[in-house]
Amino acid sequence: MKYLKFNIKIYDWDVFYIEVESKKDAKKVVKKLKSIGVPKDVMDHIGPEIKDNAMNGGEHFYNPGKRWSIIFMHQTSSNSCKFEIVCHEKRHIEDRIMEYLGLEGTEAGAFIAGYIAKNLSKVI
Numbered sequence: 001m002k003y004l005k006f007n008i009k010i011y012d013w014d015v016f017y018i019e020v021e022s023k024k025d026a027k028k029v030v031k032k033l034k035s036i037g038v039p040k041d042v043m044d045h046i047g048p049e050i051k052d053n054a055m056n057g058g059e060h061f062y063n064p065g066k067r068w069s070i071i072f073m074h075q076t077s078s079n080s081c082k083f084e085i086v087c088h089e090k091r092h093i094e095d096r097i098m099e100y101l102g103l104e105g106t107e108a109g110a111f112i113a114g115y116i117a118k119n120l121s122k123v124i
Contacts, residue, residue, distance in 0.1 A: 001025040003032065006119040008112065012067055013097055015116060017123055019073040026050040029072075036070060037063060049074065058085040060092035064100040069093040071120075086124050090116050 002019035016036055018029060026047045033043050038061050054074045062069040071089040076082035094112045097103070 001028045001032070002123050004119070004123045008097070008115055010111075011097060011101060014068040015093060015119070016068065016070040017073070017120060018070060019123065020050050020054075020075050022075070023051050023053050033061075033070070033072070036068065037066060038070065046072070056081050056085070058089045060089045060096075062093070062096050064096065069096060082124060086120060090120065 001021055002017070004017040005014060007014050018032060020029060029050060030043055030047045033046065034040075042061065056074065056076050058071060058073045060069065060071060069092075071086065071093070073082070073085060073089075076085065090113070093116060094109055097112055098109055103109070
């Protein structure tokens with residue numbers, strides 16, 4: 001399992017990146033999601049999907065009240081597929097932060113996008 005946590009300080013928003021590397025990661029991933037605070041009913045499908053070797057997908061989880069977002073990644077068949085999915089899920093984070101904080105305009109979104117991308121470059 002690949003794992004990364006960082007904080008967008010200006011908005012005090014935690015971002016977690018969790019990537020499955022093999023089906024053996026199922027228990028570790030579920031435990032990590034639980035420790036972050038993802039509700040059980042949301043996580044129930046994750047473990048079985050990992051054990052079934054789900055491929056080429058990702059999900060975005062968030063809790064605006066606690067100011068966190070998670071990019072969850074299944075294994076991918078190529079680097080370009082992985083990059084596409086990460087960018088898709090990253091966009092959800094940008095939108096949710098902007099929406100929750102009532103931010104408007106392109107500059108705030110661009111700042112969030114760049115900051116997240118810079119940090120995610122450590123794992124993708």
